[in-house]
Amino acid sequence: MGNNAKSERARESKFVSAVVYLHNDEKNVPAFLEMLTKTLDRDFNKYELIFVNDASTDAGVARIYDCIESGTLMGDMISIVQMSHFQGLEAAMNAGRDVAIGDFVFEFDDLYVDYEPETLYEIYRHALKGYDIVSARSDARMRFTSRMFYKIYNFASRGSGEIGPETFRVLTRRAINRVKTIGQYIPYRKAVYMNCGLNADTIVYRSTDAPGAVTQHYNRTERTSLALDSFIYFTNILERVSLIISCAFIVITLLVAIDILVEFFSRTRTVEGWLSTMGFMSLGFMGVFILLTIILKYLSVLLNLVFKKQRYMIAGVEKIVRD
Numbered sequence: 001m002g003n004n005a006k007s008e009r010a011r012e013s014k015f016v017s018a019v020v021y022l023h024n025d026e027k028n029v030p031a032f033l034e035m036l037t038k039t040l041d042r043d044f045n046k047y048e049l050i051f052v053n054d055a056s057t058d059a060g061v062a063r064i065y066d067c068i069e070s071g072t073l074m075g076d077m078i079s080i081v082q083m084s085h086f087q088g089l090e091a092a093m094n095a096g097r098d099v100a101i102g103d104f105v106f107e108f109d110d111l112y113v114d115y116e117p118e119t120l121y122e123i124y125r126h127a128l129k130g131y132d133i134v135s136a137r138s139d140a141r142m143r144f145t146s147r148m149f150y151k152i153y154n155f156a157s158r159g160s161g162e163i164g165p166e167t168f169r170v171l172t173r174r175a176i177n178r179v180k181t182i183g184q185y186i187p188y189r190k191a192v193y194m195n196c197g198l199n200a201d202t203i204v205y206r207s208t209d210a211p212g213a214v215t216q217h218y219n220r221t222e223r224t225s226l227a228l229d230s231f232i233y234f235t236n237i238l239e240r241v242s243l244i245i246s247c248a249f250i251v252i253t254l255l256v257a258i259d260i261l262v263e264f265f266s267r268t269r270t271v272e273g274w275l276s277t278m279g280f281m282s283l284g285f286m287g288v289f290i291l292l293t294i295i296l297k298y299l300s301v302l303l304n305l306v307f308k309k310q311r312y313m314i315a316g317v318e319k320i321v322r323d
Helices: 002-008 026-043 060-070 089-099 118-127 144-156 173-182 189-194 210-214 220-234 237-265 274-306
Strands: 016-022 047-053 077-083 104-108 133-138 168-172 200-205 314-321
Touching (some): 016 026, 016 089, 026 047, 026 060, 026 118, 047 060, 060 077, 077 089, 089 104, 089 189, 104 118, 104 173, 118 133, 118 200, 133 189, 144 220, 144 237, 173 189, 189 220
Parallel strands (some): 016 047, 016 104, 047 077, 133 200
Antiparallel strands (some): 077 314, 133 168
16 A cells, blocks of 8 residues: 555656766666666656766676667666766766756766665655755665774864765755856765755665675775875865974974973083984974975865866767657
């Protein structure tokens, strides 16, 4: 009875876009496409599908074309964005976001499904309550490295919003327009979305495959690179570390200066030249780290200017419009 009620509910009139990241994930393509198209076709009158192919070397994109030709892949418009070369998740999803024209935009960072299809509709309905960004998060336990990253990032972040692991999200057109005013290229979408000044919320769902969910995200090299870039772009952790070290050397320099004065007025003598050498080294290191703090602050200003530049390249966009 409950399932029948869900299938008979009125379709939403809002036009929605679904942006999907593709990179060597052929094994998950069939199940994901079946879940996505059935769910969107059931709940929305009009929707588009945008697949961003980030230089895949498997047959995942070919499977999508097969589904289009057979008619099993539905949607009022289907776009396939071909990145010119492998550019990573963030750049590829920026490209897909810029192609999307929907009033609401779903972002799927991978094709692995460990949630009930109904979760898509739930986060969409939650957005209608006044939230411009709604994320879906699995209750599966995170890796230790991921927990440490989010803990350190949220501690050092310049913004007030906290980030965490997300499976997919939905954004309103207002949120996308707001993000575009921040910068044409978004180096870490989660961080920008949570600190763009609009209402954001997260829905935690029960994972249908908790062990699998932990191992399904993009490769370790890209995660490490993205984590380092995020610390530089969105936190002042390097400035803090440099400032702490500078303060430590100031204290050491003062202690050495006091020791020199005590030594000068006392009768005891240490090894000749030791105090002057230590004093010179302390002053030198203090100057280096103070200078480093100033340089890091200057670079943070430059990063804000670089934010305005587009930083992805696409080879082409193929659009398939349904009659």
